[in-house]
Amino acid sequence: MPDIYEAAIAGGGIAGLQAAIQLGRYQHNVLVVDKGFGRSTLCHSYHNILGWPDGISGSELRSIGRQQAERMGVQFVEDTVVHADKLDNGRIRLQGIQTHYEASSLLIATGILDRFPDLPGLRDCLGLSIYVCPDCDGYEIRDRRTVVLGSGAVGAAMALLLRDYTSELLLVNHEQKPIPDTWQHKLQDARIRTVHEPAVAIHSEAGMLQRIVLHNGDVLEAERGFIAFGGNAVHSDWTRGLGVERMENRHIVTDPRSKRTNVQGVWAAGDIGVHAEQVTVAMGEGALAAIWMHKYLKTGTSDARTAQLSARES
Numbered sequence: 001m002p003d004i005y006e007a008a009i010a011g012g013g014i015a016g017l018q019a020a021i022q023l024g025r026y027q028h029n030v031l032v033v034d035k036g037f038g039r040s041t042l043c044h045s046y047h048n049i050l051g052w053p054d055g056i057s058g059s060e061l062r063s064i065g066r067q068q069a070e071r072m073g074v075q076f077v078e079d080t081v082v083h084a085d086k087l088d089n090g091r092i093r094l095q096g097i098q099t100h101y102e103a104s105s106l107l108i109a110t111g112i113l114d115r116f117p118d119l120p121g122l123r124d125c126l127g128l129s130i131y132v133c134p135d136c137d138g139y140e141i142r143d144r145r146t147v148v149l150g151s152g153a154v155g156a157a158m159a160l161l162l163r164d165y166t167s168e169l170l171l172v173n174h175e176q177k178p179i180p181d182t183w184q185h186k187l188q189d190a191r192i193r194t195v196h197e198p199a200v201a202i203h204s205e206a207g208m209l210q211r212i213v214l215h216n217g218d219v220l221e222a223e224r225g226f227i228a229f230g231g232n233a234v235h236s237d238w239t240r241g242l243g244v245e246r247m248e249n250r251h252i253v254t255d256p257r258s259k260r261t262n263v264q265g266v267w268a269a270g271d272i273g274v275h276a277e278q279v280t281v282a283m284g285e286g287a288l289a290a291i292w293m294h295k296y297l298k299t300g301t302s303d304a305r306t307a308q309l310s311a312r313e314s
């Protein structure tokens with residue numbers, strides 16, 4: 001017989017940790033199941049978060065968040081959730097690789113993972129001098145010699161988005177997928193040179209990009225980089241047994257106000273949902289979901305309006 005929790009959180013990244021802190025402060029019995037590897041373990045520095053003007057790494061932010069949640073009695077287990085379903089008694093069962101877990105409510109916060117080539121030296125630079133998100137880090141490449149390492153039209157679109165920040169921009173079409181004529185014209189108009197050649201290595205010093213070596217032996221001196229390959233992994237397949245509504249791209253649909261899914265007792269927050277894929281948004285969604293999970297745990301309804309009225313009356 002497994003321990004039974006009031007709230008289970010699948011995914012202990014940014015959204016999951018913020019929700020765990022909030023649910024812990026309501027004094028709920030909370031379990032976080034996390035496999036230990038996600039976008040927030042990859043990023044060596046976030047620069048756009050309130051209170052961290054010099055940046056903070058994902059692993060440090062996670063470590064602080066976990067300690068904060070543990071102070072409130074939240075429990076953590078390292079495991080990969082492979083399946084979830086609803087039991088006849090209404091509880092949710094999470095099947096991990098090690099064992100299974102049961103809870104009255106569930107937050108899905110398993111995020112996504114960027115697709116990029118396994119190039120020597122690339123991971124050392126992620127978040128420090130090579131970025132993935134123009135909304136987060138476009139600012140970091142101002143007037144810097146920058147290389148966009150990408151695939152076909154996805155790389156082209158990224159280069160065009162970044163053109164306002166620097167004129168020293170080069171696109172490396174690493175996978176040599178076709179770039180449609182319309183995009184090629186736009187690249188030419190923006191005076192962005194394109195090289196159709198795979199990269200083989202990234203050289204850096206303390207995470208700061210110095211040069212990119214191409215397969216043909218050319219060496220590109222660069223100060224900053226962006227990667228743009230598309231086809232990111234969306235970690236929602238394990239939710240199929242719950243019948244949670246997903247979009248065509250496998251992101252999970254939620255009510256914008258409460259972050260609840262179409263399934264009673266199940267919420268979703270962070271990159272797994274449909275949003276801007278940023279830390280502060282993931283935090284906000286994690287907090288929102290936790291607030292409504294609390295109302296559900298107290299009132300037994302996940303209908304936002306009824307739960308709010310019941311909570312006010314109780």
Ligand SMILES: Cc1cc2nc3c(=O)[nH]c(=O)nc-3n(C[C@H](O)[C@H](O)[C@H](O)COP(=O)(O)OP(=O)(O)OC[C@H]3O[C@@H](n4cnc5c(N)ncnc54)[C@H](O)[C@@H]3O)c2cc1C
Nearest residue numbers: 011013014015035036037038039040081111270271277279
């Ligand atoms: C290189 C890089 C740079 C970035 N830079 C910025 C930036 O500067 N600013 C910014 O705002 N955002 C940035 N981001 C995006 C930011 O990291 C994400 O928006 C944020 O991490 C989303 O939080 P999340 O909780 O949804 O997902 P994550 O933080 O990825 O957490 C998901 C968690 O789910 C767990 N998990 C996945 N599947 C399972 C499973 N089946 N069972 C158990 N656990 C599972 C993983 O272990 C992981 O811990 C960057 C991302 C990357 C990759």
